[in-house]
Amino acid sequence: MLNSLDLPRAPRDTRVVVAMSGGVDSSVVAGLMQREGYDVIGVTLQLYDHGAAVHRAGSCCAGQDIHDARRVAERLGIPHYVLDYERRFKEAVIDRFADSYMNGETPVPCVACNQTVKFSDLLETARTLGADVLATGHYVRSEQEGAHRALYRPVDLDRDQSYFLFATTQAQLDFLRFPLGGLSKPAVRELAREFGLSVADKQDSQDICFVPNGKYSDVIRKLRPEAAEPGEIVHVDGRVLGRHDGIIHYTIGQRRGIGVATGEPLYVVHLDAPNRRVLVGPREALATRTLELRDVNWLGSTPLAENMSCEVFAKVRSTRPPTPARLTLENGQARVDLTDGETGVAPGQACVFFDSDSPGARVLGGGWIAKARPVGLSAAPDFSRAELRTHAVPVTATPVRG
The missing domain is CATH 2.40.30.10 (Translation factors)
Known part of the structure; x- marks a missing residue:
């Protein structure tokens, strides 16, 4: 007979390492596993230390959050370890985040964190602790299908985190468990109250946890001072409209704060990192x-x-x-x-x-x-040149047929 984690042994003989960030979700996972009688170990990763982030509402994996995770573990009566992953997190997530923006991209650091620190490094740590599975507080579902597990969207689509887990390998997925996939957020908070956890009403963490005050450009400028080099703001029709103070201040689709005015709504269409140019144009050029x-x-x-x-x-x-x-x-x-x-x-x-x-x-x-x-520009535009033309192609282009 299988237990609730789809393993053929009694819960007391099944070791579960829970990744505890200090938030309500991972804390409830630890509580659920402990209540079901599993051999539970809590692990918290210290990923960064930004001073202001230590007590910033909405942060995670630093300062107060580590303290909260420790208090939850004490309340539940489970062993708890704090691991210093700051150097690894900087190399695998923060540095890649900064380099991506410098290259004119818009990175998704949460995916990179799951892909490297959490589901690679932490997973191996869990194995060294003798774990049978690593459980997290992500809102996704996984089910056993034959010899492997499959990943699905959760019951609570308002909390769906499947987008951030696409890079999870099959081997990692087979070792991971997501106990919250069948629950809603209100139900999770109610469980936290039932378990008597101090984090029951704690604010959810923000997407970019290591960016104080949401100013990602400040983090990039500190890590890569050369990223703030000025350049031209160029219309897709070839006109030079003005100057900017670094492409790191712009993202594709941006409408406000571009820094130029032409009497028409303008959007950032492309970031030409090698030539430090910000290309702008009408909305249809974004299609x-x-x-x-x-x-x-x-x-x-x-x-x-x-x-x-x-x-x-x-x-x-x-x-x-x-x-x-x-x-x-x-x-x-x-x-x-x-x-x-x-x-x-x-x-x-x-x-x-x-x-x-x-x-x-x-x-x-x-x-x-x-x-x-x-589709609003030429089929294969050369973004390194200013001689671009928009063709006003609507977003709803001709569908691709099978």
Whole structure:
């Protein structure tokens, strides 16, 4: 008979390492595992120390959060360890975050953190502690299907974190458990109160936990002073409209704070990092249908094959629902054609695949966006030149047929 973690042994003979960030979600996971009689060990990672972040509401994995995790472990009566991962986190997440912005990309550091520090380094630490599984407070579901586990969207779609877990490998997924996937956030907070945990009403952590006050450009400027070099703001029709103080202050799709005025609404269309140019244009110049991906991770039951093409549902933002698309793998290059198009898609973001757009959709994997081809510009624009023209192609371009 299998226990609640799909393992063939009694809970008391099953060791569960819980990744405890100090927030309510991971704390409730520890409480649930302890209540069910598992051999529970709590592990908290110290990832950074930003002074102001020590007591900043909405932070995680530093200062007060470590203290909160320790108090929860004491309340539950489980062993608790704090591991210093600051150096690894800086190398694998913060430095990559800064370099990505310097290259004109819009990174997703939460994915990088899960991909490296949490589901690689911490997972190995859990194994050294004799763990049978590593449990986290992510809102996703996983189910055993044959010899492996499959990843699905959670019951509470308002808390869906599947977008941030696309890079989880099959081997990692088989070792991970997500006990909150079938619960809503209010239900989780109620459990925290039932367990008598001090974090029951604690504010949720922010997406970029290591950025004090939400000013990511300050972090980048400190790490990479050269990132603040000035350059030109250029219209897609070739006009030089003004100057900027560094491309790190801009993201694709940005409307406000561009720093120039022409009497028409302008949006950031492209960041030309080598030439330090910010390209701007009308909204229709942001329309994108074709994406080129790198570092694709596939979690589907049928393996990817060279020169294959299949229908999927894709998300290019964590807050958007999956929409119809076609994934093509040809000559070692992965391409996604978005049936209805999208606006403001930026290199560095993630494109995540699902098998449907239903609430219970299975996560098929995803990849990092290497290039987003705007349909409002020429088919293969040379962004290193200013001689660009917009063609006012609407977002709802002709659908890609199977």
